[in-house]
Amino acid sequence: MAEINLESIMGLIMNAGEAKSNAMEAIAAAKSGEFALADRKLDAAHASLVEAHHAQTGLLTQEAQGEQLNITLLTVHSQDHLMTAITFVDLAKEIIDLYRCKS
Structure with missing residues (x-):
């Protein structure tokens, strides 16, 4: 796997993970x-996305x-992380709006 591909793939995984973590902290x-x-x-989650x-x-x-x-398991894993993070951030926005309306 070319060096630039690995760098991009790891960037996907790290930033998607950061987005998901920030979304979870936003809900809390x-x-x-x-x-x-x-x-x-x-906002931090969005920036990571x-x-x-x-x-x-x-x-x-x-x-x-x-x-x-070269499509490797790591490549697929990075795309899975991104899609999960996008979904998680979208749901976090909705959950936060529900908490906001409740208060």
Whole structure:
């Protein structure tokens, strides 16, 4: 696997994991009534998702330019992390809104 591919794949995994962690912390903050902190954590989650998308775009650009990419279990794992993080952040927003309405 080329060095740049590994760097992009690890960027996907790390940033997606960071996004999911921040989303979880945002939910916990909202549950405690700390909505300003919840909003900051959601912002941080969104920023991590943007970075993960940059890593993904790098891989997609390589393939679109005709470079053959080796699809490994690590590649699939990175995409799984990204999709799970996106879903988690979206659900966290909804859960936080529910806590916000409840208070």
